[in-house]
Structures are given as structure tokens and as C-alpha cells.
Amino acid sequence: MRIKIKAFGTTYHLMRGGRESGEFELPPDATVEDALQVAGIDLQDVWITSVGGQQVKLDHLLKEGDEILVFSPVGGG
Amino acid sequence: MGKGYTGRILRVNLSNGNISVETPSDTWYRTYFGGTGTIAYYLMKELEPGIDPLGPENKLIFATGPVTGVPIAGSGRNSVGGKSPLTGAIGFTEAGGFWGPELKRAGYDALIIEGKASKPSYISIIDDKVEIRDASQYWGKLAGDVEDGIKAELGDKGTRVTQCGIAGENLVRFACITNDLTHFYGRTGMGAVMGSKNLRAVAVRGHTPVEVADKAKVSEIAKFMVEKWPEIAGGMHEYGTTGTIVNLNAAGGLPTRNFTQGVFEGAEDISGQTMNKTILIDRDSCFACPIQCKRVVKTGAPYNVDPKYGGPEYETLGSLGSTCGVKDLEAVCKGNELVAAYVLDSISTGVTIGFAMECYEKGLLTKEQTGGVDLKFGNGPAMVDLITKIAKREGLGALLAEGSARAAAKIGNGAEKLNVTVKGQEAPMHDPRLKMGLGVGYMLSPTGADHCHNIHDTGYEKRVDGLGPWGFVETIKATDLSTKKMAILKVGTEWKIFDNCAQLCQFVPWSPDQVVDIVKAVTGWNTSVYELTKVGERAYNLARLFNLREGFTERDDALTKKFFTPFKEGAIAGVAPTPQEVDRAKRDFYELAGWDRWTGVPKRWKLEELNIGWAGDEYDRVNCAGG
Numbered sequence: 001m002r003i004k005i006k007a008f009g010t011t012y013h014l015m016r017g018g019r020e021s022g023e024f025e026l027p028p029d030a031t032v033e034d035a036l037q038v039a040g041i042d043l044q045d046v047w048i049t050s051v052g053g054q055q056v057k058l059d060h061l062l063k064e065g066d067e068i069l070v071f072s073p074v075g076g077g
Numbered sequence: 078m079g080k081g082y083t084g085r086i087l088r089v090n091l092s093n094g095n096i097s098v099e100t101p102s103d104t105w106y107r108t109y110f111g112g113t114g115t116i117a118y119y120l121m122k123e124l125e126p127g128i129d130p131l132g133p134e135n136k137l138i139f140a141t142g143p144v145t146g147v148p149i150a151g152s153g154r155n156s157v158g159g160k161s162p163l164t165g166a167i168g169f170t171e172a173g174g175f176w177g178p179e180l181k182r183a184g185y186d187a188l189i190i191e192g193k194a195s196k197p198s199y200i201s202i203i204d205d206k207v208e209i210r211d212a213s214q215y216w217g218k219l220a221g222d223v224e225d226g227i228k229a230e231l232g233d234k235g236t237r238v239t240q241c242g243i244a245g246e247n248l249v250r251f252a253c254i255t256n257d258l259t260h261f262y263g264r265t266g267m268g269a270v271m272g273s274k275n276l277r278a279v280a281v282r283g284h285t286p287v288e289v290a291d292k293a294k295v296s297e298i299a300k301f302m303v304e305k306w307p308e309i310a311g312g313m314h315e316y317g318t319t320g321t322i323v324n325l326n327a328a329g330g331l332p333t334r335n336f337t338q339g340v341f342e343g344a345e346d347i348s349g350q351t352m353n354k355t356i357l358i359d360r361d362s363c364f365a366c367p368i369q370c371k372r373v374v375k376t377g378a379p380y381n382v383d384p385k386y387g388g389p390e391y392e393t394l395g396s397l398g399s400t401c402g403v404k405d406l407e408a409v410c411k412g413n414e415l416v417a418a419y420v421l422d423s424i425s426t427g428v429t430i431g432f433a434m435e436c437y438e439k440g441l442l443t444k445e446q447t448g449g450v451d452l453k454f455g456n457g458p459a460m461v462d463l464i465t466k467i468a469k470r471e472g473l474g475a476l477l478a479e480g481s482a483r484a485a486a487k488i489g490n491g492a493e494k495l496n497v498t499v500k501g502q503e504a505p506m507h508d509p510r511l512k513m514g515l516g517v518g519y520m521l522s523p524t525g526a527d528h529c530h531n532i533h534d535t536g537y538e539k540r541v542d543g544l545g546p547w548g549f550v551e552t553i554k555a556t557d558l559s560t561k562k563m564a565i566l567k568v569g570t571e572w573k574i575f576d577n578c579a580q581l582c583q584f585v586p587w588s589p590d591q592v593v594d595i596v597k598a599v600t601g602w603n604t605s606v607y608e609l610t611k612v613g614e615r616a617y618n619l620a621r622l623f624n625l626r627e628g629f630t631e632r633d634d635a636l637t638k639k640f641f642t643p644f645k646e647g648a649i650a651g652v653a654p655t656p657q658e659v660d661r662a663k664r665d666f667y668e669l670a671g672w673d674r675w676t677g678v679p680k681r682w683k684l685e686e687l688n689i690g691w692a693g694d695e696y697d698r699v700n701c702a703g704g
């Protein structure tokens with residue numbers, strides 16, 4: 001299945017290669033954590049993940065066409 | 078004295094025109110260091126308690142640190158301080174840019190301004206030539222016109238100008254000071270202190286590069302950041318601090334409608350991502366910094382935002398945007414241009430307007446008082462319009478120019494409950510319901526609610542790499558208020574204050590060990606994280622003693638009531654610290670800091686340990702007289 005990831009890093013880029021979004025091909029029973037790994041996002045940099053506007057945990061099961069939003073922890077500002 | 082310093086402090090008395098230079102010892106420099114440390118030292122030594130912050134007895138101090146002006150990322154900074162007209166406590170505030178490095182190049186580590194000029198004036202410093210000049214033609218003018226005028230008058234485009242604006246002239250209690258039009262010494266109302274001295278600007282030009290102890294090492298460290306920033310600070314370049322809007326909104330802690338909500342439906346509209354796609358035309362930087370985190374925006378009608386004043390950072394998007402319920406990015410950018418042109422603190426301005434909006438919605442301010450304006454949350458044009466009124470003290474602006482705490486007391490009828498200040502200073506865009514340790518940091522900050530010399534708990538939920546040198550190696554929850562969190566708050570605050578003594582930008586991701594390497598290479602002192610943390614602790618304790626001498630007590634270390642009411646929606650719905658929890662945490666902090674658990678007064682042994690026993694004597698002279 002194909003899923004989309006949008007990454008919101010505040011101080012550095014979360015996704016490998018400095019990209020901010022991308023589409024990935026994943027096996028049918030993939031979780032949010034699997035998707036993040038494929039995208040090259042370090043779990044230590046992940047603070048909040050959401051799918052369809054709902055906050056989800058890393059073991060949340062994905063379905064075709066899902067868009068995952070990934071937010072890094074915020075420091076100062 | 079260590080390298081990096083010029084060894085000279087310039088003193089200008091505006092009342093009698095005296096100009097002098099003093100040369101403190103090597104030990105003095107290593108003890109008080111620069112920036113916040115220098116400011117806290119002089120204010121404690123030279124101000125009498127109880128003086129009027131807007132009277133000639135107050136002093137305004139511009140202080141660099143050893144790293145200011147050394148060609149290394151994040152070194153464009155200096156501090157400004159004096160007694161704050163907003164809080165009545167000690168005031169200090171920092172900015173980047175180019176003015177601080179220029180002061181160093183002119184041969185001075187700090188500039189102490191005393192007295193009051195008899196007519197509008199500005200100070201011109203060109204190396205050894207220091208003059209007090211007439212500024213009558215600049216009085217009442219916008220910052221951009223004053224900048225251009227002074228540069229043309231002095232005939233040197235390389236001149237760097239720092240100035241208060243129309244807001245400072247009008248003694249708005251949260252007027253700030255700007256340099257180069259886009260870098261702001263934002264907090265604690267130092268612009269009003271400057272205006273009260275009839276001083277519109279300080280123009281500086283210098284020609285002597287800053288000397289360092291180990292040039293090769295300095296270049297090596299500088300090169301590290303020049304090469305590595307795309308990887309470790311790429312997001313900072315891309316979005317500056319504006320990237321924070323969507324992340325804090327997702328976490329349910331984006332200050333919205335005067336802190337009554339933590340989720341803003343217009344977050345995406347005012348986000349850095351939207352700004353990048355629409356009105357961002359350029360990025361701006363500070364001295365020697367490759368990261369370029371600052372924004373430059375331009376818009377067409379109706380607001381026609383002028384790019385010469387840069388663009389909003391996170392704090393301004395939050396304060397003029399979500400805090401006022403305004404989701405029109407162009408209106409927020411116009412607000413940003415106006416606070417820059419009048420030289421107002423954008424945080425206090427936005428939070429004060431947000432407060433007025435809530436008062437209006439709750440019927441505490443009438444349409445008559447607002448001059449017929451429907452001052453509801455979300456009214457962008459009204460927010461924009463109120464900025465000019467505040468700067469000029471017109472209509473409702475005259476009341477709001479006093480700051481939201483004084484305005485609340487005047488409005489009465491429970492308006493105090495809507496007010497979001499600590500020690501009279503408006504809270505920045507970080508909510509203690511999300512970052513609980515930061516909330517205690519707000520209570521304890523000597524300058525009132527402040528996010529710069531503070532911790533951001535959410536940053537420790539996943540990684541604690543930055544805390545290793547102090548022995549904290551486990552992640553810790555943002556809602557944790559344990560003694561351990563207080564210990565983190567203590568070293569975190571001290572280290573940030575140290576950054577503001579040495580003058581390094583906290584957005585440049587130098588590790589603590591790299592900071593030590595920088596200080597060693599610049600000064601030639603064989604120093605350590607331990608010694609430099611002590612420098613921060615010393616300045617922090619001096620600032621606390623200053624406030625205690627002014628009559629502040631532990632009761633003033635208190636959080637505004639609003640933060641004890643949980644949000645009804647969003648990711649942290651139902652979550653808030655309780656008054657008992659934060660009180661216990663505060664007292665744990667006191668004990669960790671070597672302050673009395675009940676009175677919050679630093680113990681004598683702590684002051685002796687920090688080598689500032691003299692400040693304890695001074696505290697005793699005032700506070701224990703006759704007793």
C-alpha cells in the first residue's frame with residue numbers, strides 16, 4: 001500500500017535527505033513505526049504522530065492512502 | 078584580562094555630559110564575564126533601591142560578552158539592562174545582529190548610560206571619539222527614518238544604530254530597543270528607560286577586530302558550524318522559529334485567545350510553512366552566522382508590509398496571531414512591521430491586546446472604551462490598529478501602554494483573572510500546562526515571565542544529550558515537576574544565563590562542550606562546564622538579590638491563575654499543574670539553589686561560594702536595617 005508522510009521538524013529536518021514529505025510503498029500490515037523507519041526518521045526525534053487528524057501511537061495500523069504527520073519535540077522559540 | 082575582551086567599559090552621563098572609560102581587572106572579567114553578568118553587577122552596585130525606573134537615577138547598560146564579535150556562529154549578540162519600568166524588578170534582554178560586534182570593534186565591552194539629557198539626543202561612538210549629539214530632528218520619527226537619517230548624518234554606511242522608537246519616547250512600559258531595524262532587545266521595557274533619558278539612539282562604528290587567544294582553534298570551531306549547519310540546523314534556516322507553530326498546535330499547547338485555548342484553528346494559516354509558500358522573500362542573519370534563521374516578508378494591499386523590518390518569528394506569530402485569535406497572516410505581518418517601526422516588544426504587545434480582547438468579550442471593556450471598535454478575538458484590523466494607538470498612547474492605547482497587569486488593575490471587576498503576567502511581565506508563547514518546568518521557570522525568572530533563560534520541558538521527552546555534562550541522562554516528561562526536574566531547571570537556567578554572559582545565540586546548536594572550547598579559544602582561560610555554569614549561577618543570584626532588595630518576596634514567585642485551569646480540548650485537555658504542585662516545586666528549587674526554602678533568600682554560604690558576599694552585605698544593609 002502507498003502512504004504519505006509529512007514531517008515537521010523545528011530545528012533540523014526529520015526525514016533522511018532533508019525532505020519534508022514523501023510517498024512510500026509499505027506492506028499491508030505496516031504500522032506508523034514501520035513507515036517512519038522506511039522514511040529514515042529517527043524515532044528519538046519523533047514527538048507526536050497523527051493520521052487523519054487524530055493523534056496515534058507508533059503501533060497504529062496503517063491503511064492504503066493514509067497520510068502521517070510527524071512532529072519533532074519543540075525546544076525554545 | 079582574558080582575550081576576547083577589550084578591557085574597557087565606557088560610561089556616558091547624559092545629565093552633565095561626562096564621558097569616561099574604566100578598566101576592570103582580569104578577575105572581575107572572569108567573575109562577572111559580560112552581558113547579563115556585567116549588567117547584574119553594575120545594577121546591584123550602583124542603583125539605590127526604590128528609584129523610579131523612568132527617572133534619571135536609573136542606568137541603561139549595553140553589555141557584550143567575550144564571544145561578541147568573534148567570527149563564529151551565534152556571536153552577534155549583546156544584552157541591555159536596567160531597572161524595568163514594566164516589573165519594577167531587574168530588567169535584561171538580549172538581541173543578535175551587528176551592533177554588539179561593532180561596539181567591541183570600537184574598543185568597548187560595555188556602555189553604561191546615566192542621567193537624562195536635557196533635550197532629545199543620541200550618542201555617537203566612533204572608536205575613541207564619543208559624542209552626545211542633538212536628536213531633535215529624529216524625535217517622533219519611525220525607526221527606519223531614524224536609522225537612515227543617522228547613517229546619512231554621520232556619513233558612514235557601516236555605522237550600526239541601536240534605538241528606542243516612538244514607543245520608548247512615549248514611555249510605553251514595554252517599549253523595546255532595536256538594532257539594524259530587525260534585531261530586538263525585546264523584553265522588560267528597556268526602550269522606555271532609553272526614552273526617559275531623552276536618548277533616541279546609539280550609533281557605533283569601530284575599526285579594531287576582536288583579539289582572541291587561539292586564532293587557529295577559533296577558525297576550526299567556526300568551520301564546524303559552517304559545514305554542519307545544513308544537517309543540524311537545516312530546519313532553523315528553512316523556517317526559523319516559525320516552524321514551532323504547527324508542532325505546538327499538534328501538542329495542544331499553542332497559546333490561543335489569551336491562553337484560554339491550546340489549539341488554534343488558524344494555526345496552518347499563520348504557520349511558517351504557509352509563510353514560506355506565500356510572502357517570504359528572503360532570509361536575514363546575524364554577525365558571522367551561516368544559519369540565517371530570520372525572516373523577510375513582503376505583501377501587497379491592503380497591508381503593504383515593508384520588508385525593511387524583516388518578518389515575524391514564532392513569538393510574534395503566536396502573540397499577534399493565535400493569542401489574538403487572528404489567522405490572517407498578512408495582518409500579523411503588518412503588526413510585526415508596526416511593532417518594529419515603533420519599537421515595541423511584540424510579546425507584551427500581543428498578549429496585552431489579547432487580554433484587552435478577552436476583557437471586551439467578557440464585557441469588562443465597552444465599545445465606548447475601545448473607541449467604537451468591535452475588539453473581538455480574530456479582528457485583525459483592530460489588532461493592527463491598536464499597535465499604533467499603544468505606541469502613541471492614544472485612546473484605549475493609553476491604558477494598554479501601561480502593560481496588561483496595570484491595565485487589569487485599572488479595569489477591575491475581575492480583569493486581573495484574565496491577565497497573563499508574572500511579576501508584571503506578559504508571558505511568552507509557551508504554556509506551562511504543556512511545559513510544566515518552564516512554568517516554574519516563569520515564576521522564578523528575575524525579569525518576570527521569560528522563555529529564554531528557562532527550560533523547554535518538551536525538548537527532554539525524547540533526548541537529553543544536551544544535559545549530559547550535568548549528569549542528567551534519562552528522558553523526562555514535560556509534565557514532571559519532581560525535584561529532579563527542578564535540578565534540570567536550575568542548571569538549564571544557569572547555562573542559558575551563561576550564554577547571555579558570554580553572548581552566544583541559543584538557536585545555534587553548539588553543545589556545552591563546544592561552548593567551553595569556544596570560551597577557551599577566545600579568552601585563553603582554561604575553563605570548564607562547571608566554572609561557566611557558576612558564572613550563570615552568580616549572575617542569577619545577583620539578579621535575585623537585586624529584586625529582594627527592591628522589596629520583592631517569595632510571594633512574587635507566582636504563576637498567573639490562568640495556567641491552573643486545564644484546556645477543554647486538544648492533546649492536553651484536562652491537564653494542568655495545581656497551585657500546590659508548583660509551590661512545592663518552587664521550594665525544592667530554592668533548596669537546590671541554596672536559598673531558604675520558605676523565604677527564597679539566598680543563604681550566606683551560597684553567596685560566599687559564588688564570591689559575591691558583598692551583594693549579601695548590600696542586601697543586609699537595606700533589608701535587615703534596624704532589625
Ligand code: SF4
Pocket residue numbers: 150151152153173174313361362363366367368369370371582583584585
Ligand atoms: S541562529 Fe538566527 S538568531 Fe541565532 S545568530 Fe544565527 S541568524 Fe542570528
